[in-house]
Amino acid sequence: xxxxxxxxxxxxxxxLHIGHYAGSLANRLQYQETHEQFLLLADSQxxxxxxxxxxxxxxxxxxxxxxxxxxGIDPSLSxxxxxxxxxxxxxxSMLYLNFVTVARLERNPTIKEEIRxxxxxxxxxxxxxxxxxxxxxxxxxxxxxxxxxGEDQAPLIEQTNEIVRRINATAGGRILPEAQAIIPKAGRxxxxxxxxxxxxxxxNAIALSASSDEIRRAVRAMFTDPNLLRVEDPGSIExxxxxxYLDAFDQDQDGLAELKAHYQRGGLGDGKIKARLxxxxxxxxxxxxxxxxxxxxxxxxxxxxxxxxxxxxRERTEATKRDVVSALGLFQL
Amino acid sequence: xxxxxxxxxxxxxxxLHIGHYAGSLANRLQYQETHEQFLLLADSQxxxxxxxxxxxxxxxxxxxxxxxxxxGIDPSLSxxxxxxxxxxxxxxSMLYLNFVTVARLERNPTIKEEIRxxxxxxxxxxxxxxxxxxxxxxxxxxxxxxxxxGEDQAPLIEQTNEIVRRINATAGGRILPEAQAIIPKAGRxxxxxxxxxxxxxxxNAIALSASSDEIRRAVRAMFTDPNLLRVEDPGSIExxxxxxYLDAFDQDQDGLAELKAHYQRGGLGDGKIKARLxxxxxxxxxxxxxxxxxxxxxxxxxxxxxxxxxxxxRERTEATKRDVVSALGLFQL
Numbered sequence: 166x167x168x169x170x171x172x173x174x175x176x177x178x179x180x181l182h183i184g185h186y187a188g189s190l191a192n193r194l195q196y197q198e199t200h201e202q203f204l205l206l207a208d209s210q211x212x213x214x215x216x217x218x219x220x221x222x223x224x225x226x227x228x229x230x231x232x233x234x235x236x237g238i239d240p241s242l243s244x245x246x247x248x249x250x251x252x253x254x255x256x257x258s259m260l261y262l263n264f265v266t267v268a269r270l271e272r273n274p275t276i277k278e279e280i281r282x283x284x285x286x287x288x289x290x291x292x293x294x295x296x297x298x299x300x301x302x303x304x305x306x307x308x309x310x311x312x313x314x315g316e317d318q319a320p321l322i323e324q325t326n327e328i329v330r331r332i333n334a335t336a337g338g339r340i341l342p343e344a345q346a347i348i349p350k351a352g353r354x355x356x357x358x359x360x361x362x363x364x365x366x367x368x369n370a371i372a373l374s375a376s377s378d379e380i381r382r383a384v385r386a387m388f389t390d391p392n393l394l395r396v397e398d399p400g401s402i403e404x405x406x407x408x409x410y411l412d413a414f415d416q417d418q419d420g421l422a423e424l425k426a427h428y429q430r431g432g433l434g435d436g437k438i439k440a441r442l443x444x445x446x447x448x449x450x451x452x453x454x455x456x457x458x459x460x461x462x463x464x465x466x467x468x469x470x471x472x473x474x475x476x477x478x479r480e481r482t483e484a485t486k487r488d489v490v491s492a493l494g495l496f497q498l
Numbered sequence: 499x500x501x502x503x504x505x506x507x508x509x510x511x512x513x514l515h516i517g518h519y520a521g522s523l524a525n526r527l528q529y530q531e532t533h534e535q536f537l538l539l540a541d542s543q544x545x546x547x548x549x550x551x552x553x554x555x556x557x558x559x560x561x562x563x564x565x566x567x568x569x570g571i572d573p574s575l576s577x578x579x580x581x582x583x584x585x586x587x588x589x590x591s592m593l594y595l596n597f598v599t600v601a602r603l604e605r606n607p608t609i610k611e612e613i614r615x616x617x618x619x620x621x622x623x624x625x626x627x628x629x630x631x632x633x634x635x636x637x638x639x640x641x642x643x644x645x646x647x648g649e650d651q652a653p654l655i656e657q658t659n660e661i662v663r664r665i666n667a668t669a670g671g672r673i674l675p676e677a678q679a680i681i682p683k684a685g686r687x688x689x690x691x692x693x694x695x696x697x698x699x700x701x702n703a704i705a706l707s708a709s710s711d712e713i714r715r716a717v718r719a720m721f722t723d724p725n726l727l728r729v730e731d732p733g734s735i736e737x738x739x740x741x742x743y744l745d746a747f748d749q750d751q752d753g754l755a756e757l758k759a760h761y762q763r764g765g766l767g768d769g770k771i772k773a774r775l776x777x778x779x780x781x782x783x784x785x786x787x788x789x790x791x792x793x794x795x796x797x798x799x800x801x802x803x804x805x806x807x808x809x810x811x812r813e814r815t816e817a818t819k820r821d822v823v824s825a826l827g828l829f830q831l
Contacts, residue, residue: 177829208829209592216596217668219826226829249823250831252585259542259588259632262625263549267600270624291603291628292595298624299592335550472831490582493552496510496541496559498583498805 171196172309172344174205174248177225178215181232182370183446184354184363187413190236190373192313192349197242203307203478204233206471209248209255210299213292214283230467232373235457240470246478247471248303253482257302257489262295264331265324270294274320301325305332305341306482313347322346336492341485351413359388359406374457375450384443389435396434407438414445504529505642507538507581510558511548514565515703516779517687517696520746523569523706525646525682530575536640536811537566539804542581542588543632546625547616563800565706568790573803579811580804581636586815590635590822595628597664598657603627607653634658638665638674639815646680655679669825674818684746692721692739707790708783717776722768729767740771747778 173193175181181190196202206229211222230245238245248254270276276297280289292299304312304325312322326343333339355361356369363370371383387407393400402408402425415421424441427433460467490497506526508514514523529535539562544555563578571578581587603609609630613622625632637645637658645655659676666672688694689702696703704716720740726733735741735758748754757774760766793800823830 212593212596212828214596216593219668219828223827223829247829247831249589249828252589255588255592256582256585258592259625260545260549262628263545263547263623265624266621267624267627268620268622287601288599289601290596291598291600291631292592294600295595295624295628335552468831475831494556495545495552495582496556496580498580498801498808 168199168201169311170307170309171200171202171311171313172205172304172307173202173313174207174303175229176211177206177208177222177229178211179221179225179365180228181236181373182363182365183373183410183414183450184370185232186236186373186449187351187354188315188349189313190233190238193243194237196313197239200311202243203309203481204238204243204245204474205303205478206230206245206247207303210296213290213296213299216290216292226471227464227467230471231457231460232453234460234467234470235453236373240474244474244477245471246474250475251306251478251482253479253486254299254302254306256486257306257482258295258299260489261298261301261328261332264328264335265298267294269324269327270297273297273324275318278317297321297324298328301328304344305329306485307478308342308481308485310342310344311347312344313349315353316348317353319346319348332489332493336489336494338492340488340492354413355406355409357383357387357406359404371446371450373450374454376454377447377451380446380450381443384439384446387439387442389438393435397431399431400428400433400435402428407435407442410442411438411445414442414449501532501534502644503640503642504533504535504644504646505538505637505640506535506646507540507636508562509544510539510541510555510562511544512554512558512698513561514569514706515696515698516706516743516747516783517703518565519569519706519782520684520687521648521682522646523566523571526576527570529646530572533644535576536642536814537571537576537578537807538581538636538811539563539578540581540636543629546623546629546632549623549625559804560797560800563804564790564793565786567793567800567803568786569706573807577807577810578804579807583808584639584811584815586812586819587632587635587639589819590639590815591628591632593822594631594634594661594665597661597668598631600627602657602660603630606630606657608651611650630654630657631661634661637677638662639818640811641675641814641818643675643677644680645677646682648686649681650686652679652681665822665826669822669827671825673821673825687746688739688742690716690720690739692737704779704783706783707787709787710780710784713779713783714776717772717779720772720775722771726768730764732764733761733766733768735761740768740775743775744771744778747775747782 206226208222208226215222300321322344329341329343332341354363356363358369389405389407390401411421539559541555541559548555633654655677662674662676665674687696689696689700691702722738722740723734744754
């Protein structure tokens with residue numbers, strides 16, 4: 166009657182925003198009831214492209230743990246654990262790097278795209294090129310069979326499974342399970358300016374800890390239909406960020422369908438649709454913000470949660486490492 | 499009054515041969531009196547190009563430890579330690595990979611040459627490309643300031659020091675010392691067939707555990723001067739393996755100089771010079787072979803030596819890891 170294991174988590178490069186909520190955090194609240202869930206605070210992975218800014222990576226550890234707890238992650242159901250404190254992950258990473266070629270890493274579409282976006286060119290840090298092997302270590306060390314990922318990250322799971330098959334073939338048995346990617350229905354939320362990626366550094370995000378004023382200002386500034394000049398004109402919902410967000414957060418989907426029809430026919434101004442979205446976001450974020458502020462007062466509790474989750478994770482990942490070492494017939498003292 | 503620390507060791511891919519003795523082991527017998535010496539049984543590094551043959555890597559661990567002890571390494575002076583059992587090394591390796599670019603690793607002359615020799619091309623295992631960063635982790639984790647290497651390996655020490663400088667710059671202090679390469683006077687011994695590399699797999703090596711018969715046969719088969727057809731002809735000592743070995747092992751260098759002169763002038767056949775070399779090698783290897791056979795009977799003792807050395811190494815390497823993590827300001831639970 167074991168529940169299937171999910172591994173998920175976030176790079177610790179800044180607090181979470183409502184894009185994270187829609188894309189992953191909301192689902193995790195469900196999964197923690199049905200799955201054994203590990204939430205990895207991926208500080209080591211964050212260093213692969215932030216090695217010269219370790220302070221940002223360090224400070225984000227507590228920020229994200231606060232976001233998790235404030236959003237409703239229950240540490241008695243989910244284990245919040247810290248990647249850098251799980252040495253089995255680096256041991257398996259280094260081992261897996263021997264089972265994947267440089268050419269294969271360079272062909273990985275996720276890596277190719279991220280190299281392009283970050284402008285690395287040939288000066289890509291080796292750790293960044295290697296992170297698919299590190300991610301394979303993360304996933305397999307937990308023996309996770311379910312990994313929720315964005316659509317653009319699916320090739321990483323395929324690469325993980327290639328490594329799994331090689332390890333199993335060398336060991337002559339099914340030591341590690343293959344993992345299945347779950348791609349959430351809600352795609353990635355755009356920024357409030359309509360750009361594809363919502364990010365704190367891009368200044369186009371609404372933080373999960375946003376104040377009431379910040380939410381109001383962000384919704385007012387939100388990109389809609391630039392061709393809608395008068396209320397009576399028909400408006401477009403394609404690329405209209407307000408509707409994209411309403412799709413993600415509005416529970417009343419019938420009401421939303423009517424609203425869309427009205428907007429498209431004309432006679433409904435941006436003020437109305439923004440008011441609706443703002444009310445929804447204020448209602449979503451207010452309790453998270455309150456709880457987050459309370460938790461932030463008790464850093465000791467948050468550290469205890471991370472310590473306990475990391476202890477559970479350490480037990481699991483060390484056991485897997487021992488399994489792999491033993492199955493491959495490596496030397497054991 | 500701390501002695502300087504030396505890190506040295508061997509990839510566990512087969513028992514050692516007399517080339518290892520001349521090139522490194524003989525020096526280590528000296529260093530253990532004057533330095534704090536760690537001898538790394540590099541089983542993790544051995545996997546970077548032997549991942550699909552873990553059995554060879556495993557079996558060589560004890561073989562090399564036996565070679566060390568039989569040759570005179572004193573475990574009360576030197577620490578024999580097992581790389582795969584020192585997790586701080588993989589943690590530092592993964593960290594250092596963020597401080598070196600893929601392009602820089604590919605430019606490393608040692609890596610370029612080894613890729614060529616192994617015929618990897620684009621199918622180089624990622625772990626192999628990354629091994630200079632892993633070696634930097636090995637060296638710095640011990641805070642070794644002296645690293646004896648072959649001439650062809652000197653670029654690896656330069657790469658280590660580049661990483662050291664980046665870590666220190668990011669940390670804002672001299673956390674890690676730079677290391678100095680010591681290149682032994684005796685260059686690399688050729689194989690008995692005259693090929694540049696003596697190796698067990700090449701069938702042109704004399705093992706440190708060679709039997710008396712094996713030594714005799716190897717010396718008889720040794721490549722000399724192919725143009726020396728009659729004893730009275732002048733012979734060449736250039737590329738003459740017997741003389742190369744005599745240079746490495748003959749303690750009587752005056753006698754050797756006379757022998758060379760005689761050989762070059764003519765009247766000295768290969769039989770004579772081979773007899774001299776064989777006597778020297780028999781005398782060198784006989785006590786090593788005897789002691790090795792005794793030690794091989796007591797596997798428990800050898801394991802205890804490795805365990806004790808690995809415990810000392812673990813203490814040292816974990817302390818360094820903590821220093822680095824703390825100096826970089828990474829999160830600590």
